[in-house]
Amino acid sequence: MKAFLGIDTSCYTTSLCVVDEKFQILADARKILKVPSGERGLSQANMIYQHTRNLPELFERLQPIFQQYELAGVGVTGQPRRRPESYMPAFLPGLGYARSIAAMLGIRVYIISHQENHMLAVLRAVGNIATAPFFALHVSGGTTELLHVRPDAQGLEITCIGGTSDLSAGQFIDRVGVALQLPFPAGVHVERLAAAEASTVVGAPVFCKDGYISFSGPESQVQRDIQAKKRTPSGCCSHTLATVWRGLEQLLDTAAAQHMTQLVAAGGVMANGYLRRQMAKYCQERQVRLLLAPPGYSTDNGAGAAFWAAWRERS
Secondary structure, three states: OEEEEEEEEOOOEEEEEEEEOOOOEEEEEEEEOOOOOOOOOOOHHHHHHHHHHHHHHHHHHOHHHHHHOEEEEEEEEEEOOOOOOOOOHHHHHHHHHHHHHHHHHOOEEEEEEHHHHHHHHHHHHHOOOOOOOEEEEEEOOOOEEEEEEEEEOOEEEEEEEEEEOOOOHHHHHHHHHHHOOOOOOOHHHHHHHHHOOOOOOOOOOOEEEOOEEEOHHHHHHHHHHHHHOOOOHHHHHHHHHHHHHHHHHHHHHHHHOOOOOEEEEEOHHHHOHHHHHHHHHHHHHOOOEEEEOOOOOOOOOOHHHHHHHHHHHHO
C-alpha cells in the first residue's frame, strides 16, 4: 500500500502528515514552536532552530506508518506564496528533509507554497481539485487576503484581489490577546474568552476601499479600552472577533459582486467557530458553496502538501 508525506515548517508549527491513495489521513504529527511569554513572534533563526529540533521527533512518531506503507511521494512547502520574490528561511528545514527523502527513496518531491498548502488542506476533504477557478479567503496569523484561484499543473495559481492594507486579522487577534496577557498565538484563548461574553456585541466599523480593509484603527481602540479597563476581557475578545467578521464580510461582498459561486476559506483564523458560523450564514443566504477545512486542519498542517503529492502521483 502506498502513502504520501506532507511537510510544512511554518512560522509557528512544525508539521508532518501522511495520506493514502484515497487521500485519507493515516497519520498527523505537529509541534507548535515555543514563543516566550509576552512576545508576539519569533525570529527566523529561532524558527529554523526549533524546526530542526522538531522534525526528527515527528518522524520518529510516524515510524509505524513508514513501516506499514510504501512512501510514494513527498509534498512540501517551500515559500510563503507562489511568487518569485516570496521567501522565508523557516521553510528550509522542511524543504531539505523532503529533498533528502525523495533522493534516498527515488521518489518525486512536489514543492508548493504555504498558501497553496492551506487551500489544498480544504480541497483534500472533498477529494478533488476542480479545474474551474474559484474565490478563496486566506485568513491566518500573518495574512488576510481575498484570492482568485485557478488550479494548474504546479498547484494553485493565486491572484490577490483584496485583503488588508495594514494588520492581518490574525495580528489583530494576537495583539489583543497579548495585551490581555494570554499565551501567543492567542486565537484559541481569545475565542474561549469571547464565548463567555453574555451581551450581544456588534464590533466596530472597518474601513474599506477598493477591496482592502484596515484593522489598525479598531485594534488601537481595543488597546485603549484594555488600558482604561472600559471592557471586560471577555468583552474585548468578543468585540475583536465581531470586528474581524465585519472586515471579512466586506471582503466577501467584493467577491460576491464578481459573481462568486464557491468560496474556499482557509488559514489558522478560520479555525474560529464564531467566524465559521458567520461565514456559513453569509454564504447560505447568497447561495455560495462554502468549503472549510475539517476541524483541526485550518491551522498550520501538512495535509495539503500530502494531498498534492498523492493527487499528482494519481494523475
